[in-house]
Amino acid sequence: MAGRSLFVAGLQTAGVPGDPEATLEQLERNVRTLRSTFEGLELVVAPELHLMALPPLLEEDGVPPAELAVDVPGPLMQQLGALARETRLWLIPGSVYERTADGVANTAIVLSPDGELVASYRKCFPWQPYETTQPGTRTVCFDIEGVGRFGLAICHDGAFPEIFRSLAWEGAEAIFQVTLTGTSDRDAETVVARANAIVNQVAVVNINAAAPVGNGRSLVIDPEGAVRYEAGVGEEVVTAVIDLDQVQRVRERGSFGINRLWEEMDRVGPGLELPMYGGSYQPRPR
Numbered sequence: 001m002a003g004r005s006l007f008v009a010g011l012q013t014a015g016v017p018g019d020p021e022a023t024l025e026q027l028e029r030n031v032r033t034l035r036s037t038f039e040g041l042e043l044v045v046a047p048e049l050h051l052m053a054l055p056p057l058l059e060e061d062g063v064p065p066a067e068l069a070v071d072v073p074g075p076l077m078q079q080l081g082a083l084a085r086e087t088r089l090w091l092i093p094g095s096v097y098e099r100t101a102d103g104v105a106n107t108a109i110v111l112s113p114d115g116e117l118v119a120s121y122r123k124c125f126p127w128q129p130y131e132t133t134q135p136g137t138r139t140v141c142f143d144i145e146g147v148g149r150f151g152l153a154i155c156h157d158g159a160f161p162e163i164f165r166s167l168a169w170e171g172a173e174a175i176f177q178v179t180l181t182g183t184s185d186r187d188a189e190t191v192v193a194r195a196n197a198i199v200n201q202v203a204v205v206n207i208n209a210a211a212p213v214g215n216g217r218s219l220v221i222d223p224e225g226a227v228r229y230e231a232g233v234g235e236e237v238v239t240a241v242i243d244l245d246q247v248q249r250v251r252e253r254g255s256f257g258i259n260r261l262w263e264e265m266d267r268v269g270p271g272l273e274l275p276m277y278g279g280s281y282q283p284r285p286r
Helices: 020-037 075-087 155-159 161-169 186-200 244-253 261-271
Strands: 005-012 043-045 090-092 095-100 103-111 117-122 141-144 148-154 174-178 203-207 219-221 227-230 236-243
Touching: 005 020, 005 203, 005 244, 020 075, 075 090, 075 103, 095 117, 103 148, 117 141, 117 148, 148 155, 148 161, 155 161, 155 174, 155 186, 161 174, 161 186, 186 203, 186 219, 203 236, 203 244, 219 236, 227 236, 236 244, 244 261
Parallel strands: 005 043, 043 090, 148 174, 174 203
Antiparallel strands: 005 236, 090 103, 095 103, 103 117, 141 148, 203 219, 219 227
């Protein structure tokens, strides 16, 4: 019997800085090319704020996020939905600046092969004080029927272990982390991404922007923390088949066959006082 897996392609790209329309056209071309090139491809993911067409960090011209913000749902989602329907792919086209009642959020979106907007996640931990978007207030998972459950995270979220722990607690077996990093902390981000995979026994797909907008080094990490692939710094397509059965085996039999972290947490955790969270651990929903 066939196992559970998901064939994904990550677009480590810089888009067309300063030109959102051209960047969207480029994304459409790239997705169509990936669809025709890779048999069995199921999902494409792009970097954080990719469709906002931001320039490199030192070349930003002060365009405020509010001027780039879009409605979710809205016209851009309709265009992306049409692309998903045409290619029959799941799409995570990075994140966008979302216009909200309280300002602007940094929001990751997921579209199904039917073109439906099935999930949107507002970044809970913006890169402050540099990023001025409104923080989100909840973690978000989505399901692919017959395959598995997946979580969403955005860049600096990875520095806060609560985000990945919450997603894994909600049942996520793999987490797509869209990223826009061009600074000297990228090496630290790769270490943290591996740590989040290890301690939560979850696969991680971390897709960064390419040079000159970002500094690349996109990652595919398995649920025991092994780096399946690390990209360079330039434009690159990162492909991987995510093995969801491996995630299940690791959680049931233990990382490396020995560390059954979730079993122990569900058994021992309820007796642990957690004053910083105002309570105690609750066993995972089944």
